[in-house]
Amino acid sequence: MEPVSLTAGAIASLAFAKVFETTIEKFTEKALEKIDRLREKIWNKLRGTKAESALAEVEKGSKVDLDKVALYLQVVMTEEPEFAKEIETLAKEIQQEINIENQKGQNIQNVYGGEAEQNNAIGTNAPVIQGGSGHNITFNQY
Known part of the structure; x- marks a missing residue:
């Protein structure tokens, strides 16, 4: 059985969790570092595209623009499977870190x-x- 893929929306939400999450202090240091890496990878991939203004607005707390970023990210993930696999793997590691912390x-x-x-x-x-x-x-x- 193949592992379940994460959607671009779920990955984008994880990448910008620090902006929207009010309980960020419950995340492990390791999870926070991975969140930063994921956000940086997304920024680097979408920088210089139409998505850049939406990324800037997400950093300010715009959930509407988070949906736009997810749409742009989905296009890139479809066009670049290696990039998709890389950020999906990182997002799954973040989820695992969060789940371990929540189970303690x-x-x-x-x-x-x-x-x-x-x-x-x-x-x-x-x-x-x-x-x-x-x-x-x-x-x-x-």
């Missing part, structure tokens, strides 16, 4: 056909609790 301190429980498995997310020291058939595990939170 959470517990995840999976139940498969009556078998329960408790997994502690990255960054926690809580114990793993497993229950099999015929076992009841009850948690009360006050």
